[in-house]
Amino acid sequence: MPELPEVETIKIGFQKRIAGLKITKIQINSTKSFIGNPNSVEGQKVLKVWRRAKILGIDFDKTTLLFHLKMSGQLVWKGKSGKGKGERFIGGHPTPDMVAEMPNKHTRVIFYFSDGSHLYFNDQRKFGWVKVSEKLKVQSEKFFENLGPEPLEKTFTWEVLKQNLLKHKSTPVKVAIMDHTIVSGVGNIYANEACFDAKIDPRKKVGQLSDEEFESLHRGVINSLREGIKFGGATRAHFLDYAYVYGRNKHPCKKCKFEIKKIQLGGRGTYLCPKCQS
DNA sequence: TGCCCCCTGCAG
DNA sequence: CTGCAGGGGGCA
Numbered sequence: 001m002p003e004l005p006e007v008e009t010i011k012i013g014f015q016k017r018i019a020g021l022k023i024t025k026i027q028i029n030s031t032k033s034f035i036g037n038p039n040s041v042e043g044q045k046v047l048k049v050w051r052r053a054k055i056l057g058i059d060f061d062k063t064t065l066l067f068h069l070k071m072s073g074q075l076v077w078k079g080k081s082g083k084g085k086g087e088r089f090i091g092g093h094p095t096p097d098m099v100a101e102m103p104n105k106h107t108r109v110i111f112y113f114s115d116g117s118h119l120y121f122n123d124q125r126k127f128g129w130v131k132v133s134e135k136l137k138v139q140s141e142k143f144f145e146n147l148g149p150e151p152l153e154k155t156f157t158w159e160v161l162k163q164n165l166l167k168h169k170s171t172p173v174k175v176a177i178m179d180h181t182i183v184s185g186v187g188n189i190y191a192n193e194a195c196f197d198a199k200i201d202p203r204k205k206v207g208q209l210s211d212e213e214f215e216s217l218h219r220g221v222i223n224s225l226r227e228g229i230k231f232g233g234a235t236r237a238h239f240l241d242y243a244y245v246y247g248r249n250k251h252p253c254k255k256c257k258f259e260i261k262k263i264q265l266g267g268r269g270t271y272l273c274p275k276c277q278s
Numbered sequence: 279t280g281c282c283c284c285c286t287g288c289a290g
Numbered sequence: 291c292t293g294c295a296g297g298g299g300g301c302a
Contacts, residue, residue: 003296032285054297070297072286092296106286125285127297143298171279180298189296234296246296267281269294 002069002092004151004185005228007051010075010091014049014058017077017089021046022114023060033108033123036132041065053147053184057138064138066131073121073128076102080116091233092122147184151221156183158218165214169207175266176206177221186221189234192246192271193224201277202270203263245271 002010022045026038044060051057056067056075067075074092079085102120103110109130111119121130133141148164149156164182165173176182177191186194195202198220200213209217228234231242244254248271249262258275 006296068297070284071295073297123285124287125295127284168279175279178297187296266279268296 002054002073003187003190003234004054005190005225006091006233007054007056007069008229009233010056011049011051013089013091014077017079018046018113018119019049021117023111024114025112027110030108030126032126033121033128034130038132040132052144053180054187055143059135062135064133064135066133066138066141068128069123070127072124074123076120076122078102078118146181148180148182149184151183151185151225158215161218162214165206169205171206172203172265173200173206173209173217174202174270183221186225188268189243189246190224190228193244194220196245196273196277197223199276202265202272245273247271
């Protein structure tokens with residue numbers, strides 16, 4: 001997925017494009033991808049678009065649509081008439097789908113809007129989902145339980161990060177940063193980038209960090225997420241031009257020219273500059 | 279804390 | 291063919 005910056009980019013894009021529009025019909029191509037009753041959303045007007053961690057929410061009068069894009073989910077909105085006429089707004093995974101016709105074989109759900117625009121939920125691997133929830137019960141959805149602080153909000157201070165991290169002293173720093181009970185919304189790309197920004201070896205155990213390192217890690221998380229949002233999310237084709245370490249195995253470090261190394265950590269591909277992050 | 283799994287497709 | 295992919299739930 002689409003991590004926090006990608007979902008945030010979608011949220012911002014949707015706020016101005018679909019707010020106020022009415023959903024006339026929902027077409028479900030893959031039942032696995034859609035949870036709940038589409039009838040309770042059809043005919044309803046979009047009131048608000050929001051994000052929590054990596055989940056996107058679209059509020060209606062009494063119901064909310066929740067989206068989790070997981071690994072390969074993608075949202076494509078195509079304007080037809082009215083605002084954003086003929087425009088195409090894409091957020092999510094950068095597959096060849098982005099330039100493909102809509103719908104295509106990965107289109108799992110289609111939302112039709114009252115102005116003739118369409119929203120396509122594409123998901124190659126079918127890990128993602130759309131869920132209809134009662135607006136009043138959204139907060140008690142299980143995936144919102146135990147979520148750590150939103151990294152771009154004021155509640156996320158370095159002291160809070162330190163406190164949460166220290167519950168997992170023997171965990172490698174990068175693995176801990178991806179733990180949503182510690183800080184929410186940081187996935188594999190930005191965890192790698194955050195460690196690089198903080199000049200911390202991703203393998204270093206949380207219990208070994210100094211206060212100075214907790215602070216730089218805190219800054220690193222925020223910096224890398226902000227950069228991602230500024231960039232419009234990692235959805236953009238030239239993402240590798242932006243990343244310092246992610247996906248750059250054997251490439252020269254952008255800061256010191258040393259060769260970027262790829263290792264496995266917590267089962268995930270992990271990239272580091274052995275020189276900058278030692 | 280560390281696997282395995284969900285699923286599909288692509289690179290090597 | 292094998293391994294890997296930006297997520298994360300469930301299981302020991």
